[in-house]
Amino acid sequence: MSSSPTETAVGLVDVLMPAMGTSVVEGTIVEWHVGPGDPIAADAPICEISTDKVDSECPSPATGTVAEVLVATGETVAVGTVLARIDTGGGAAPNGDAASDGGAATDGAPEGDVTPVADAASGGTPSTAPAGAATGSNASRPSRREQLRGSSPVAARIADEHGLDVTRLEGSGRHGRVTKRDVLDAVAQGTGAAAPAPAADAHGGAGDDAPMHIESPYRADPTLLVAGAQAVPAGGATDVVPPTTPATPAVPPAPSPVARASSAATAPSASPAPAPAVPDDLGGVVTPMSRMRTSIGTAMRRALDTAAHCTTVVECDMSRIERQRRELGVTALPLLARHAIDALREFPALNATFDGETLRRYERVHLGIAVSLGEEGLIVPVLHDAQDLSAEGIARRIKDVAVRARERRLAPDEVRGGTFTITNPGASGALIATPVINVPQVAILDLEAIVRRPVVVTDADGRESIAIRPMVNLCMSWDHRVLDGVYAARFLTALRRRIEGGAAA
Amino acid sequence: MSTMTYLQAITDGLRTEMRQDERVFVLGEDVGAFGGAFKATAGLYDEFGADRVQDTPIAESAIIGASVGAALAGLRPVAEMQFSDFVACGFDQLVNVAGKMHYRTGLAVPMVLRLPTGGGFAGGPFHSQNPEAWFMHAPGLKVVAPSTPADAKGLLMSALRDPNPVCFLEHKNLYRRQKGEVPEGTHLEPFEARVVRAGEELTIVAYGAMVHAALAAADTFEPGRVEVLDLRSLVPLDEEAILASVRRTSKVLIVDEANETCAAGAQVAALVADRAFSDLDGPVRRIATPDVPIPFSPTLEASVLPTPDRIAEAARELLAY
Numbered sequence A: 001m002s003s004s005p006t007e008t009a010v011g012l013v014d015v016l017m018p019a020m021g022t023s024v025v026e027g028t029i030v031e032w033h034v035g036p037g038d039p040i041a042a043d044a045p046i047c048e049i050s051t052d053k054v055d056s057e058c059p060s061p062a063t064g065t066v067a068e069v070l071v072a073t074g075e076t077v078a079v080g081t082v083l084a085r086i087d088t089g090g091g092a093a094p095n096g097d098a099a100s101d102g103g104a105a106t107d108g109a110p111e112g113d114v115t116p117v118a119d120a121a122s123g124g125t126p127s128t129a130p131a132g133a134a135t136g137s138n139a140s141r142p143s144r145r146e147q148l149r150g151s152s153p154v155a156a157r158i159a160d161e162h163g164l165d166v167t168r169l170e171g172s173g174r175h176g177r178v179t180k181r182d183v184l185d186a187v188a189q190g191t192g193a194a195a196p197a198p199a200a201d202a203h204g205g206a207g208d209d210a211p212m213h214i215e216s217p218y219r220a221d222p223t224l225l226v227a228g229a230q231a232v233p234a235g236g237a238t239d240v241v242p243p244t245t246p247a248t249p250a251v252p253p254a255p256s257p258v259a260r261a262s263s264a265a266t267a268p269s270a271s272p273a274p275a276p277a278v279p280d281d282l283g284g285v286v287t288p289m290s291r292m293r294t295s296i297g298t299a300m301r302r303a304l305d306t307a308a309h310c311t312t313v314v315e316c317d318m319s320r321i322e323r324q325r326r327e328l329g330v331t332a333l334p335l336l337a338r339h340a341i342d343a344l345r346e347f348p349a350l351n352a353t354f355d356g357e358t359l360r361r362y363e364r365v366h367l368g369i370a371v372s373l374g375e376e377g378l379i380v381p382v383l384h385d386a387q388d389l390s391a392e393g394i395a396r397r398i399k400d401v402a403v404r405a406r407e408r409r410l411a412p413d414e415v416r417g418g419t420f421t422i423t424n425p426g427a428s429g430a431l432i433a434t435p436v437i438n439v440p441q442v443a444i445l446d447l448e449a450i451v452r453r454p455v456v457v458t459d460a461d462g463r464e465s466i467a468i469r470p471m472v473n474l475c476m477s478w479d480h481r482v483l484d485g486v487y488a489a490r491f492l493t494a495l496r497r498r499i500e501g502g503a504a505a
Numbered sequence B: 001m002s003t004m005t006y007l008q009a010i011t012d013g014l015r016t017e018m019r020q021d022e023r024v025f026v027l028g029e030d031v032g033a034f035g036g037a038f039k040a041t042a043g044l045y046d047e048f049g050a051d052r053v054q055d056t057p058i059a060e061s062a063i064i065g066a067s068v069g070a071a072l073a074g075l076r077p078v079a080e081m082q083f084s085d086f087v088a089c090g091f092d093q094l095v096n097v098a099g100k101m102h103y104r105t106g107l108a109v110p111m112v113l114r115l116p117t118g119g120g121f122a123g124g125p126f127h128s129q130n131p132e133a134w135f136m137h138a139p140g141l142k143v144v145a146p147s148t149p150a151d152a153k154g155l156l157m158s159a160l161r162d163p164n165p166v167c168f169l170e171h172k173n174l175y176r177r178q179k180g181e182v183p184e185g186t187h188l189e190p191f192e193a194r195v196v197r198a199g200e201e202l203t204i205v206a207y208g209a210m211v212h213a214a215l216a217a218a219d220t221f222e223p224g225r226v227e228v229l230d231l232r233s234l235v236p237l238d239e240e241a242i243l244a245s246v247r248r249t250s251k252v253l254i255v256d257e258a259n260e261t262c263a264a265g266a267q268v269a270a271l272v273a274d275r276a277f278s279d280l281d282g283p284v285r286r287i288a289t290p291d292v293p294i295p296f297s298p299t300l301e302a303s304v305l306p307t308p309d310r311i312a313e314a315a316r317e318l319l320a321y
Helices: A005-011 A090-095 A120-124 A129-136 A144-149 A153-161 A180-190 A222-231 A245-250 A256-270 A291-306 A319-328 A332-346 A391-406 A485-500 B006-020 B044-048 B060-072 B084-105 B132-136 B149-160 B209-218 B239-249 B264-275 B298-304 B308-320
Strands: A012-016 A026-032 A045-050 A055-059 A064-069 A076-078 A082-087 A309-317 A352-354 A359-361 A367-369 A420-423 A443-447 A451-458 A464-479 B002-005 B024-028 B053-055 B076-080 B112-117 B142-144 B166-171 B179-182 B194-197 B202-206 B226-230 B233-235 B252-259 B285-289
Touching: A045 A082, A144 A153, A153 A180, A309 A485, A319 A332, A319 A391, A319 A464, A319 A485, A332 A367, A332 A391, A332 A420, A332 A443, A332 A485, A367 A391, A464 A485, B002 B006, B002 B149, B006 B024, B006 B044, B006 B149, B006 B166, B006 B179, B024 B060, B044 B053, B060 B076, B060 B084, B084 B112, B084 B132, B112 B149, B132 B142, B132 B166, B132 B233, B132 B264, B142 B149, B149 B166, B149 B179, B194 B209, B194 B239, B202 B209, B202 B239, B202 B308, B209 B226, B209 B252, B209 B308, B226 B239, B239 B252, B239 B264, B252 B264, B252 B308, B264 B285, B285 B308
Parallel strands: A367 A420, A420 A443, B024 B053, B024 B076, B076 B112, B112 B166, B142 B166, B202 B226, B202 B252, B252 B285
Antiparallel strands: A012 A082, A026 A045, A026 A076, A045 A055, A064 A082, A309 A464, A352 A359, A443 A464, A451 A464, B002 B179, B142 B233, B194 B226
């Protein structure tokens, strides 16, 4: 490592395994996005981690250079373990760039080395004139206002990101203004070796494809970049490649060949290549369990081994809900959730967590909603303080978390701290189920399929008749260690009254 | 696919949805046997009868008010303003009653208000306006403005299925001048912007008739330099599409046929300044009709409306900036 602990003790920041949920105690590194020596910006994803609750990216706590990586890909460690250390500056200072206010610790040094030797003249920036001249002085960085006087926001920003001084570049714009193109050209020349020839007339034949712009703040995922680069050889017309790309390698990717190579090398080892599918004599094919499958299995086993599961079912007339959902343009789930929240506040024993020793009841309702990820598994994002939301608000939130859950973009906080869970497999047509409690919660409510059935109804005069009504089974599993069947039944009938509109709700 | 004019595409969209959904009905001045001032409803009276193609008195407030009531009662009214300029008479019913209904009562008002807009044919100050910004400023209304026959049908059919009141701005000057392939049967377009010409050095943002002016201006440069983004929907405004384009090109020129102050383009300019500042390589520039009434005189009218020449000139300046 280029920075020894002593010399940079002050400048080292630890990257810790984040806590992803109350019951999550450990996480697994799926992939490192950087390697030692790579620059990293604060909040940029530094690695990908997986737990039994959620897959997530771990953001870098600081801007700097990765000093060391302490946990290898595929390793599982406890929450709070130091995963890596980031050198926030000390070593890189003499380069001159560190004096800049910073969005970019990505300096001009393609090797990404933080050793103090590298200065503008010798190490970092290869020999071309404009770039060299621009990076030359570290004495006084021009102020933002000075930068913008003769350039533009984007030119100043790109120059900054590449450690160039925009005020020293030659401008081709009106009145000698430094344009974005001037900066890109300077950057491209600066690391010319990496840039294929056509860089100069990059803007020539754009054709009909809008090339992805390299200055987009949305940086392509390095792994995707690799895939794209390999998949599209010469004149490929897909998104990433075309004309502006030659300018790309200028800096950000420069350090990354190492990172790419290493991630490419380590990726397979993280998930061993599946054995060729040779059926056994009965035709069975060995199918590897996904990480998510395995952790769901462990969690379910743990829940069944601890909570004393009982399931109570009531049947409920959904006519009113059906009407409301048409009016509001939402599904039955958020409407049911809204009623369940109101009912829970009457029956606080169900809005609770119990870890075997301590029972906690909550005034606030942190509502878990089971979201199916297809065959892969499921996840339970939590709508915190759901008691403050209207049915429409709940609908919107459910949609939001469901979409992001399927895109694997949930933040750890969003799967943490549930006090009650609703699951809704009824959408797939099931009539009854005994769901497994999402421990340490003490109950889970299951909304089954709404089916039209003949039922006995009583009119205002007490006369009975048979009517067709949309009926549903509300199945609730609850923990007999914490409450008894009468309480569960009273909760469910109270919920039914709210749903059917019998009670003053 | 079949080739239609912009106007025929609107009629086709109405007819297609009226055949599929009996809740859809048309009302307005002379929309029945006469087929509407511009013949947008031609043939509908014969096919669907007087109950579903209703002539109304010359009373825009009543037309819009009745539409709100019908929508609340479960129908899907399509009200025609003979000229969008006249919507001012029905402003309260639209902006206060229709637009705020869902907020106040939770009830949806699924109605479409067809607004023939725009100038360029010596219609003068009462028959040439582009009032879209009035409605953009009123929460609760959606505002869409197609530029092509296919979009005219697609956005109209989407509007007919939208649970909100939708102001559908159809540009009179495109009615018979724009021809194109239009999908048959149900055709739905999302309320999103679309890149109609890809380019790398400058984005021209436009909607309605100005898309064609912008394309003509873009044609005066080498291919691939100037991008043209057709907003198609003003509310909701496709902010991500605007930002994505500007972040690529770093320069933006925004064209409105409407009067300049507080026009749709002003909102786009504010968005870019706010959220794409550090991607800009030049000033955010706008071209719009100055804040004057549209003159009758063809020469005077041509001197206030944005033209391809004027757009190209501004584009040239920006490209060289």
